[in-house]
Amino acid sequence: MLSLRCVLACIVCVCAFQSTLEDKASNTKLLTRRISSNINVNIREHKLFESNLLRKYILTLQKNNIYKNNLIDSKLETRNSVLINQNNFLGSVNENGVLHEIPKTRVLEPPVTPFSLITLTTSNTAREHMPDGQADLARGQQDESDDDGPSMRGTAPPFVCDLCPTTVDSKNPLSPCTCVGNSGSLAGEISITCPPSTATTEQLHDLFTHTDFFTTSVFRFTLQGSNVSGVLSQELWGDLTFTQVIITDNKINHVDNKAFNNSANTLTLLNLDNNEISYYVTSGTDDLPKLTTLVLKRNRIPIVFTNAFSYASLTVLDLSSNLIDTIGKDAFAALDKLQELYLDHNLLTKVDDDCFRFFNHKPDNNFLTLDLSFNKISYISEYAFRGLRNVQINLQSNHLTTITETVFKPIILDSQFFVFLSFSGNNITCDCKILWIVEDSSMKSCFDNFMCVNLNVPVYLIDPEDLGNCTRHSHVRRFLG
CATH class of the missing domain: 3.80.10.10 (Ribonuclease Inhibitor)
Structure with missing residues (x-):
């Protein structure tokens, strides 16, 4: 009887573990579908600005085996900087890897000179750098995402928002x-x-x-x-x-x-x-x-x-x-x-x-x-x-x-x-x-x-x-x- 109970317990554990793996795979697939289909590093020619958020994206993607370092231009790693394009930003990823759309916020224009923009949209160039299989996944999910209704594009996160003083009616108090x-x-x-x-x-x-x-x-x-x-x-x-x-x-x-x-x-x-x-x-x-x-x-x-x-x-x-x-x-x-x-x-x-x-x-x-x-x-x-x-x-x-x-x-x-x-x-x-x-x-x-x-x-x-x-x-x- 004891042996039968042990066997049954093991079966339950295996099933639970398998269910956990399936859930994780499902979540990973969802994350892949919602992120990798919207990622491309499009670097233009000017000075780059720092963004902890992009690094958070990269870490999240690496954690889920979706994204590799070689997809990111080495300039970003050495300069540790980037400016997010307000019209192409997806949202934020929390520490659990959950993607949240960011509400509309006021985003700054570069104060002096034009800067590099990082646009987060899939392109053939980005997929060429993806590991085998992931490019096809991204390509397919890009097509699927077009049917999901409104785009998840938002604006830049608050840490690059305009901190200039304004009045209630948005007049310039200065x-x-x-x-x-x-x-x-x-x-x-x-x-x-x-x-x-x-x-x-x-x-x-x-x-x-x-x-x-x-x-x-x-x-x-x-x-x-x-x-x-x-x-x-x-x-x-x-x-x-x-x-x-x-x-x-x-x-x-x-x-x-x-x-x-x-x-x-x-x-x-x-x-x-x-x-x-x-x-x-x-x-x-x-x-x-x-x-x-x-x-x-x-x-x-x-x-x-x-x-x-x-x-x-x-x-x-x-x-x-x-x-x-x-x-x-x-x-x-x-x-x-x-x-x-x-x-x-x-x-x-x-x-x-x-x-x-x-x-x-x-x-x-x-x-x-x-x-x-x-x-x-x-x-x-x-x-x-x-x-x-x-x-x-x-x-x-x-x-x-x-x-x-x-x-x-x-x-x-x-x-x-x-x-x-x-x-x-x-x-x-x-x-x-x-x-x-x-x-x-x-x-x-x-x-x-x-x-x-x-x-x-x-x-x-x-x-x-x-x-x-x-x-x-x-x-x-x-x-x-």
Whole structure:
């Protein structure tokens, strides 16, 4: 009797297991019919955006042995990104592999440039990559799906939806400014652009503080070509935080040193080109730790004060086309990551000791570009560039008449000749004072082919004997002081 019961129990278990397999096969067939018949990766030529949802589809299909990795273009795997076409999106797959149609939502258009679209529809190209048997299944199920009534196409999921503020009647509460939601890796952020008709900072303050935002994370704020003047202060922005701020071609005359404190952990770019700013100093040690690019060109800044800048991540600083005639000691010393420093088209007449000293300069590219061209520099102190290594210094179109050995030779030697110095556009006299350049081809290669005004010949064509009666002894004595 016991044995008979065991046998019956085994039969029941086998039947139940077989039923489970049949149910799973049925579900898999349904999933195949509803998904594989609607899948095709149609990649166009532009930048791709991130989508966790497509990866969820892929994982679901792989889990059910419907879909293989080679169906997905390798670009998606390496870039880990995609933008879903709003008119061809099926819906979402939950963690159990159940497909749900997504209700209509507001889907973003690309804010700046066209991006690649991933359309989820079956084509012969997609079926060619399917394993044997699955292509036929997909082809047959495509035909069957046409008889199922309305298509399951919906719109993009909420994580790429527009988070811009709207009123009940869909009016723009930020008018005259416009808001665009961001997709992909920037999903959850918005970008705000204000037109030239924007009048005052008070108007901006009212917009930012009296609007109900779904998110306070603003990727890019842009204000260009307006008559907005006055001060950029911390109170102006309300609770908004920014990754990029572009306020150019306006009449801003002052930037409070705490203006962007709310964005301390997000701000990477601050462009204040072509305003009327006359003063800029950081508020303290590394108050904007993520800032990598600061553009202050075409303003009215007359002085760069001692220890003026203190941004640990800053790689580009543009102070060109201002009114700068004085640079304080250690003005840039705390900019450990600085790679590009532009001071061209200013009013500098000299470069004093330690103007360009750095405390712990270790840029990621191990190189510094320093542009001092188109100033009025006639004198460079012996220790003006003390400690600089691996550098390109542009001194074109100044008022220099010679190239001092004690200033530049230590830089070249300490950098193992990984230096380039530009002096074209100066009135350089080629005499015994530049013998140290002419007599050594390796040294000469560190300079541009500037013109020797007294010989009317470029320096690359000059030989030591062309400089006159220069003795090696006097040349060495001059270098040692």
